[in-house]
Amino acid sequence: xxxxxxxxxxxxxxxxxxxxxxxxxxxxxxxxxxxxxxxxxxxxxxxxxxxxxxxxxxxxxxxxxxxxxxxxxxxxxxxxxxxxxxxxxxxxxxxxxxxxxxxxxxxxxxxxxxxxxxxxxxxxxxxxxxxxxxxxxxxxxxxxxxxxxxxxxxxxxxxxxxxxxxxxxxxxxxxxxxxxxxxxxxxxxxxxxxxxxxxxxxxxxxxxxxxxxxxxxxxxxxxxxxxxxxxxxxxxxxxxxxxxxxxxxxxxxxxxxxxxxxxxxxxxxxxxxxxxxxxxxxxxxxxxxxxxxxxxxxxxxxxxxxx
Amino acid sequence: xxxxxxxxxxxxxxxxxxxxxxxxxxxxxxxxxxxxxxxxxxxxxxxxxxxxxxxxxxxxxxxxxxxxxxxxxxxxxxxxxxxxxxxxxxxxxxxxxxxxxxxxxxxxxxxxxxxxxxxxxxxxxxxxxxxxxxxxxxxxxxxxxxxxxxxxxxxxxxxxxxxxxxxxxxxxxxxxxxxxxxxxxxxxxxxxxxxxxxxxxxxxxxxxxxxxxxxxxxxxxxxxxxxxxxxxxxxxxxxxxxxxxxxxxxxxxxxxxxxxxxxxxxxxxxxxxxxxxxxxxxxxxxxxx
Numbered sequence: 001x002x003x004x005x006x007x008x009x010x011x012x013x014x015x016x017x018x019x020x021x022x023x024x025x026x027x028x029x030x031x032x033x034x035x036x037x038x039x040x041x042x043x044x045x046x047x048x049x050x051x052x053x054x055x056x057x058x059x060x061x062x063x064x065x066x067x068x069x070x071x072x073x074x075x076x077x078x079x080x081x082x083x084x085x086x087x088x089x090x091x092x093x094x095x096x097x098x099x100x101x102x103x104x105x106x107x108x109x110x111x112x113x114x115x116x117x118x119x120x121x122x123x124x125x126x127x128x129x130x131x132x133x134x135x136x137x138x139x140x141x142x143x144x145x146x147x148x149x150x151x152x153x154x155x156x157x158x159x160x161x162x163x164x165x166x167x168x169x170x171x172x173x174x175x176x177x178x179x180x181x182x183x184x185x186x187x188x189x190x191x192x193x194x195x196x197x198x199x200x201x202x203x204x205x206x207x208x209x210x211x212x213x214x215x216x217x218x219x220x221x222x223x224x225x226x227x228x229x230x231x232x233x234x235x236x237x238x239x240x241x242x243x244x245x246x247x248x249x250x251x252x253x254x255x256x257x258x259x260x261x262x263x264x265x266x267x268x269x270x271x272x273x274x275x276x277x278x279x280x281x282x283x284x285x286x287x288x289x290x291x292x293x294x295x296x297x298x299x300x301x302x303x304x305x306x307x
Numbered sequence: 308x309x310x311x312x313x314x315x316x317x318x319x320x321x322x323x324x325x326x327x328x329x330x331x332x333x334x335x336x337x338x339x340x341x342x343x344x345x346x347x348x349x350x351x352x353x354x355x356x357x358x359x360x361x362x363x364x365x366x367x368x369x370x371x372x373x374x375x376x377x378x379x380x381x382x383x384x385x386x387x388x389x390x391x392x393x394x395x396x397x398x399x400x401x402x403x404x405x406x407x408x409x410x411x412x413x414x415x416x417x418x419x420x421x422x423x424x425x426x427x428x429x430x431x432x433x434x435x436x437x438x439x440x441x442x443x444x445x446x447x448x449x450x451x452x453x454x455x456x457x458x459x460x461x462x463x464x465x466x467x468x469x470x471x472x473x474x475x476x477x478x479x480x481x482x483x484x485x486x487x488x489x490x491x492x493x494x495x496x497x498x499x500x501x502x503x504x505x506x507x508x509x510x511x512x513x514x515x516x517x518x519x520x521x522x523x524x525x526x527x528x529x530x531x532x533x534x535x536x537x538x539x540x541x542x543x544x545x546x547x548x549x550x551x552x553x554x555x556x557x558x559x560x561x562x563x564x565x566x567x568x569x570x571x572x573x574x575x576x577x578x579x580x581x582x583x584x585x586x587x588x589x590x591x592x593x594x595x596x
Contacts, residue, residue, distance in 0.1 A: 007517050011465045014511060018478030186428035189403050190421070190493055191445035200441060204432040285431040286475020 069254045078258035086238060091262065093239040094229065097153065101160025102221050108161060109168025109217065116169065117176035127173075133166040138224040142231045153237070156228035163224030164217035171213015175206025208281055215274040222267055351378035352418055352497050352529035353402055358411035359554075360397050371397045373554025374411070381496070384523060384530045386544035388537055388583070390591045394555030395533040399499045402531065421495035425502040427482035429474040435485045436461065436470040442493045460488040463522060480511035487519065491526075498523075500532045504539070513571055516542055520568065537587060538580040542571040547583060551590055559586055 051071050058070030065073075081087040116123045116130070141162055149155035179202050187201045229241020240259055247255035360372040371394035379385045387395050400406045401413045403422045421442075429438045436457050443453045461467050464484040474482055483503060490498060504512045520543065523530060534540050540547045541563055549559040561583055565575045 007514060007521075008465050010510075011514050011518070014514070015466075015469070015478070015481055018481065182424065182426060182428050183430060185405060186422070186424065187430075187441075189405060190442040190489065192441065193445070196445055200433075200444070201430065204430065207432075284473065286473065 066251075067253060069257070073254045074257045074261075077254040078261060081255070081258055087243070087262070090238045090240050090243050091266070093237055094225065094241065095266070097156055097229075097239070098160065098221060098225050101157045101225065102164055102218060104157065105161045105164035105168060105217060105221060106214070109165035109213075110172060112165065113169035113172030113176075113213075117173045123173075130166045130169050130173075133162070134170070134220070138163045138220070138227045139231070141224070142227060145228065146232055151233050151235070153234055155232045156225065156234070159224040159228035159232075160221045164221035167217035167220055168210075168213045171210045171216070172206060174213070175209035176202055178209060179205040208278070211274065211278055211281065215271070215278070218270055218274065219267075226263070350381065352381045352383070352415065353377070353379040353531060354412075354414045354416070355398070355402070356412045356414075358398070358401060358408045358413055360394065360401065360406070361409045370554040372401075372408075373556050375550070375555060375557055377548060377557055379497070379529050379531055381529055382527045384532065384543060384545045386532045386534060386540035386547045387550060388534060388540045388547060388587065389550030389555065389558075390535070390552045390587065390594075393550040393552040395550060396501050398550075398555070399501050399531065399533055402497070403499055415497055418496040419494060420497045420499060421490040421493040423486055423490045423498065423500045423503045425505050427474065427479075427486040429482055429485055429489070431474050434471050434473055435466060435477065438474070438485055439488045439492050442489060446493075456492065460492055461485075463491065464488045464518065478511075480507050480515060483507065483515065484518070487515075487522075491522065495528060497529045497531065500530060502534055503532075505534070505536075512539075516571065517568070519543070524567075537584045538571055538576060541565070541576050541580045541583065542569050549583065549586060549590070552594060558590060 055070055055072075058065070058068065058072075062068065112126075112130070116127055138159065141159060145155040145158045145162075149158060183201060183205065184197075187197055192200060226241055226244075229239045230245055234242075240263060244256060244259045247253075247259065355375055355377040358372055358375045359370065361368040361370045363369060375394075375398060377385075377398075387398065389395055397406070399422070401408050402415065403420050405422075429435075430441070433441070439457045439460050440453050443456060448456065458467070458470070461470055464487055466481060466484055466488070469477060469481065474485070477485065486503070504515055507515065516539070530543075532540070532543060537547075544563050547561045547563055548557055549561070550556065551558045561579075563579060565579065569576055
């Protein structure tokens with residue numbers, strides 16, 4: 001019996017030497033503040049430099065002031081638009097289309113991706129076509145969409161789907177293809193079959209490339225969406241694209257730049273969400289350089305501090 | 308060792324003979340009782356009969372196994388050693404049913420077979436406990452019972468306090484212990500181990516030898532253990548089987564009569580290992596020319 005206890009003691013000693021501390025360390029409020037500041041100052045500086053250059057070009061009067069307004073004209077214009085309802089209404093319309101279109105692209109892209117990944121004839125037939133679809137510039141689809149759906153919201157949704165779905169499908173295919181063969185062997189040898197094999201092995205293994213595909217798909221969807229909103233004229237529905245075209249018609253450059261800033265900010269926000277999702281997956285699997293170990297269960301989407 | 312001589316004509320013939328699934332019962336008894344000191348094969352936990360395995364087809368085929376016959380008795384601990392290219396790992400894959408033999412039969416008599424690899428092969432998205440729970444889940448064990456069994460299994464490899472850690476938070480030895488617990492969770496009567504401790508430092512490996520030996524003696528399953536380290540084989544095995552290389556055949560079998568518990572550095576172990584190693588060297592030298 002004593003040999004047994006000795007063995008346990010030796011193992012425990014080695015374990016304690018070889019494994020890190022349990023759970024992430026608690027951070028004091030000061031530390032959190034420091035982290036936020038470290039993450040923020042380069043971005044603040046970058047924005048300040050861009051604004052300064054812009055002001056410089058404006059002051060040098062490279063172009064007439066009404067053609068190329070400075071920050072001093074654009075930001076008041078943006079502020080006044082933000083305090084009136086129309087811009088928010090337009091943001092709502094555009095985001096609603098983005099979300100619905102992307103959700104549909106998610107379903108279609110995932111189904112197609114699964115089929116291609118698992119059914120060899122389907123892969124032979126359409127595998128390379130998916131990448132081909134991605135190379136078609138989004139505006140090329142406009143005449144096709146307008147003739148098929150008319151000047152209507154479905155035409156714009158079609159633009160989102162056709163641009164986003166190929167990336168999503170490709171991400172999933174890459175993920176399934178990169179499932180480590182050793183884990184497949186291990187899974188099969190312990191009796192995982194069909195559904196279980198997918199739920200516990202293939203899907204989790206495919207998740208990182210799939211999320212990368214979603215992120216890329218979102219970027220493409222954003223392209224397709226604005227190509228659609230600028231060129232498919234849907235009557236009586238003010239969207240960001242409609243505001244942009246009407247500012248163009250009135251040669252209102254301050255308005256145009258304001259809307260572009262809004263579009264940029266929305267794009268960055270969604271990108272941050274995707275990065276957060278990515279980071280949380282990497283951290284759970286020990287792929288992130290961050291030393292803090294995560295023992296929590298759920299996706300750390302909302303709780304973490306921006307880095 | 309005569310039963311391995313029939314396969315020399317296999318080269319260039321390709322995989323043509325009917326592959327037998329691992330669950331099928333091989334021809335029991337009869338021609339296979341050639342080895343002295345072995346009981347009849349009817350009650351064997353693993354029965355490997357005249358197995359050949361070729362990869363590729365036609366002239367370019369490489370023959371990994373050239374007529375291997377081997378049986379492992381219930382509760383027996385058998386170590387397979389041999390130089391690279393002797394098809395040790397291939398043999399385990401055949402027993403596990405992950406691959407089919409080109410000819411011959413492999414049978415575990417319907418016994419459940421668990422497999423442990425050189426790498427822990429844990430799923431990185433699951434915690435230690437979730438990894439151990441996987442085979443239970445695959446076998447339809449209920450949630451509550453699963454939780455209890457996972458706790459017991461982790462305790463049996465002395466990892467009770469690490470249930471919620473993910474693989475990347477554990478050391479190599481700890482990961483291999485989780486993999487052992489996961490293999491034990493399969494309630495297998497046969498445990499196949501493919502150099503499971505090959506990547507570990509000596510101290511950890513010694514401790515895991517003790518751990519494995521203890522669990523094996525308590526539970527009484529059969530073990531087929533592949534290693535390239537002769538001393539490890541002598542430390543653990545009831546019997547050590549030496550395979551030849553290219554193609555792999557059973558060259559020699561050694562009964563290790565040393566009383567347990569054994570030490571890997573004890574005089575008896577070292578001495579026995581040196582005898583076996585001499586033969587292994589002979590086999591390697593055969594491939595110098």
